[in-house]
Amino acid sequence: MGVSQRGGLGARQLVFSILFGTAWEIASSQVHYSLPEEAKHGTFVGRIAQDLGLEVGELVSRLFRVVSEGRRDYLEVNVQNGILFVNSRIDREELCGRIPVCSIHLEVIVDKPLQVFHVEVEIKDINDNPPVFPEKQQNIFISESRLLDSRFPLEGASDADIGANSLLKYQLSHNDYLTLEMITKNDKRILPELVLHKLLDREETPEIRLLLTATDGGKPELTGTVELLITVLDVNDNPPKFDKSEYKVKLFENSPNGTLMIKLNASDSDKGINGEISYTIKRISPESEKCMFIMNSVTGDIRIHGELDFEDNDVYEIQVTATDRGAPPMAGHCTILLEVVDINDNAPEVSVTSLSLPVLEDAPAGTVIALVSVSDRDSGANGQVTCSLSPLGPFTLVSTFRNYYSLVLDSSVDRESVPAYELVVTARDEGTPVLWATARVSVDIRDVNDNAPSFEQLVYTIFVKENNPPGHHIFTVSASDPDAQENALVSYSLVEGRVGERPLSSYVSVHSGSGKVYALQPLDHEELELLQFQVSARDAGFPPLGSNVSLQVFVLDENDNAPAVLPPHSGDSPVTELVSQSVAVGHVVAKIRAVDGDSGYNAWLSYELLPEVGVGRNPFRVGLYTGEISTTRALEESDGPQKMLLVLVKDHGEPALSATATVSVSLVESGLSVKALSFNAAAAAAAGPTPEATLVDVNVYLIIAICSVSSLLVLSLLLYVALRCSVPPQAVYGPGNPTLVCSNGMESWSYSQHRPQKVCFGEVSAKTDLMAFSPNLPLSNEESQNPCLIVSYLFFNCMFLIKI
Structure with a gap:
């Protein structure tokens, strides 16, 4: 049957192999078969799989397919044995006319990896x-x-x-x-x-x-x-004679209808009617439905009737007879050969066969997207076609064979940046004027899960009042994912941890779909001032991607703790204080000490002496913020031997909560007072140090420690200022340490975004108040870079740190 020929690897295949590696392969070799026309259905053409170097058993799995160049499926391949056979009747004259070499071009395409082979089947004339x-x-x-x-x-x-x-x-x-x-x-x-x-x-x-x-x-x-x-x-023995037996004429194929092709002139040596000539066209070869020729029988003019088309017929042979009017008539003959000259009147034709659409955004460079074939019915330079691709981007055209190109991914693509590309393949011929044709290729980019969900902030600060109801919604986290479909479907979960001895999940929960954060139980500021945890956001892609965000939940204090009076005045029975009648004005009789489990304004206590019913001016008063009971005037006998003082301790919360302490003051004469006091002092010495003395010692040690630390801090700050004086402040912001802020009696309490610092103390002496506060002056990161602001801030803290 046919003879199979397969070319070796040429320079072009070597270049493509180096360019695209193992991602895809385009075969530059060509298999050539020959086949006589009119072969019956099923006629063996060649073992195409074997000749192309393919394994017959892999033809189905590698999606072996044959694409013919715009013609009927004259040939078919049995994918079970890799044999190319005749599928339908092939008439060479119908297929190619009088073209000397008639061939059917096939494209053989296999996947995994992608390979493209070009096969030429020559149809032999019988x-x-x-x-x-x-x-x-x-x-x-x-x-x-x-x-x-x-x-x-x-x-x-x-x-x-x-x-x-x-x-x-x-x-x-x-x-x-x-x-x-x-x-x-x-x-x-x-x-x-x-x-x-x-x-x-x-x-x-x-x-x-x-x-x-x-x-x-x-x-x-x-x-x-x-x-x-x-x-x-x-x-009538002299026939008409033409100047030539054969005339050659050239006309462009765009010559308009009615164009004069030639004017014939025949002569007859006879006289009279025997010399009168009429012209007729005897035969036109080949016949054409588009173009005919009309001849003037008297003048011998031949004109075009219709249109000349080089692609239909490039040569016409016209036989003309000149007949005289003799009896009998005589005729002369000539032949006109009309050569039709081609012009560039056919634009190129572009055909695009898609292979790998849409394109995954992680597809490697070199992936073949589509096959492009071009053709032009014109001849010569008018039929030479080149292809270009626009707009410039991550795709390129690679020539694989004569008039065949591959649309190839040249660089990486990102669906989040450009979800789709509209490409235009332009085919231009080399004629004058240049004609072109375009084909549009829509390349959609398919999403892969290459973006993790992201939050707008790394840390969120949340303020929640204590004693919230269970299941209270306290915040909503939201993460965005630029991917598409399930790759952008975000779910939320709590990053499990422990708060003390209890799991984090007993305090808060996160709704997986909405990102809403709920407090599962009432929060207690006195038990938990700051709750820090992380929420994870994960998408539904494969593999899933995720990220975490930190939440700082500050539990705001409410006035839910009443003041508590400290011993010795905390009992139900009043404590008796002995006071000599000769004491000076302002003498401290006793000191009421109280604490409040709350913080801020809710823990700022004030003391008030409740008036006695039916009693005149009271000789005692109590310090508003110190709780010290002192005399306001000289004591008199009219004041009575004993006074019952009721002290109201009240916080500054809304609403305010209070407690009371009762103090019994006994007035004694000066001598008795001295003896009693001496006796009490001796008894106290024998019994050991009192709690008040112990508190005094503790306060002394505490004051010494605070002063030492403050001195070291001041020295460190001076050194820091010396090193950082020339460095300009930078505007950098970030989370700081939360601090509970308290002011003196003339200022207010407030709550900042800093962590409260609790300072607990035991009993204090009757004449010493130790209050540790941090002023409500939180510094931003920008201020923290300014040495002068740091010094001022620490100095202000130190002023309010100790009050003796």
């Missing part, structure tokens, strides 16, 4: 068309006066085959008057002519019937016949 004469009978008029060796051209036969199958030879039936000779034209066509070798006598032989047989050069030979009816004419 002798399946016999010679055909244009008419069944040719009428020839020969004057009896014609001389010997006179020649009479005949209309030759035509054969649709090519090559040797179309080479014709002629044979004339036997007769006494005429012989047959072959005339070879300039285009190597062979035409028959009759030659007179015996003078005619009309009265003896008025009519001669001959049979002309045309035989082609095929095997087996095919023949065609035409009957020649020769009528012998009487004395």
Whole structure:
């Protein structure tokens, strides 16, 4: 059957192999088969899988497929054995006309990895068309006066085959008057002519019937016949004559309708009516429905009727007869060869076959997106086509074979930046003017999960009042994911941890869909001032991606703790204080100490001495913030031997909560007072140190420690200022340490975004107040870079740190 040829790797394949590596492969070799036309269905053409170096068992798994170039599926491949066979009847004349070489181009495509092969199947001509004469009978008029060796051209036969199958030879039936000779034209066509070798006598032989047989050069030979009816004419013995027996004319294919092709002029040496000539077109070859020719029978003008199309027919042969009006008429013959000159009147045609759409955004460079084939019906430079791609981007066109290109991914793509590309493939020919055609390719980018959910902030600060109801919504976290579909579907979860001995999940929960954070139980500021935890956001992609955000939940204090009076005045029975009547004004009789479990304003206590009913001016007062009970005037006998003082301790919360302490003051004479006091002092010494003395010692040590630390801090700050004095402040912000802020009696309490610092103390002496506060002056990061602000801040803290 056909002969398979496979070229080795050329330079082009080597370049492509280096360029694209193992991602995809385009074969530059070509397999060539030959096949006679009219082969039956199922006729073996070649073992295409074997010739292409493919494994027959992998044809199905690698999606083996054959694409023909815009033609019917004349050929098919059996994917079970890799054999190429004839699928439908192939008529070479119908497929290619008179083109010398007729081929069917196939593209063989396999995947995993992608390979493209080009296969050419040449259709060989067989002798399946016999010679055909244009008419069944040719009428020839020969004057009896014609001389010997006179020649009479005949209309030759035509054969649709090519090559040797179309080479014709002629044979004339036997007769006494005429012989047959072959005339070879300039285009190597062979035409028959009759030659007179015996003078005619009309009265003896008025009519001669001959049979002309045309035989082609095929095997087996095919023949065609035409009957020649020769009528012998009487004395009009000078036929019209043309200047040439053959005229050559060239016209552009865009010549308008009615264009003069040629003006013929034949002459006749006869006189009168025997010399009057009329012109007729005897034959036009090949015949065309688009273009015909009209001849003026009087002037000999031949004009175009219709339109010339180079792509339809590039050459026309027109046989013209000039006939005089003699009796009988005589005719002269000539042939006009019209060559149609091609112009660039056909734009290129572009065909795009998609392979890998849409494109994954993580697809590697070198991925083949589509195959592009171009064609142009014009010839020469008018049919030379080049392709370009626009706009510039991550794609490129690579030439793989003559008029074949591959659309290839040249660099990485990102769906979040550009979700789709509209590409335009432009094919331009090299004619003048240049013609072009375009094909649009829409390339969608398919999302992959390459973006993790992200929060707007790394840390969120939340303020929640204590004693919240269970299940209270305290915050909503929200993360965004620029991916698409399930890759952007975010779910939230709590990053499990422990708060003390309890799991974090017993305090808070996070709704997986909405990101809402709920407090599962009432929060107690006195138990938990700051709750820090993380929430995780994960998408639904594969593999899933996630990120965490930190939440700082500050539990704001509410006034839910009443003041508590410290011993010794905390009991139900009042404590008796002995006071000498001779004490000076302002003498401290006793000191009421109280604490409050709350913080801020809610823990800022004030003391108030409740008035006695029916009693005049009270000689005692209590310090508003110190709780010290002291005399306001000299004591008198009228004040009585004993006073019951009721002290109200009240915080500054809303609403305010309070507690009371009762103190019994006994007035004694000066001498008794001294003895009693001495006795009490001796008893106290024998009994050991009192709690008040112990508190005094503790406060002394505490004051010494605070002063030492403050001194070291001041020295460190001085050194820091010296090192950082020339550094300009930077505007950088971030979370700070939360601090509970308290002011003195003339200022207010407030709550900042700093962590409360609790300072707990035991009992204090009657004449010493130790209050540790941090002023409400939180510094931003920008301020923290300023040495002067730092010094001022610490100095202000130190001023309020100790009050003696």
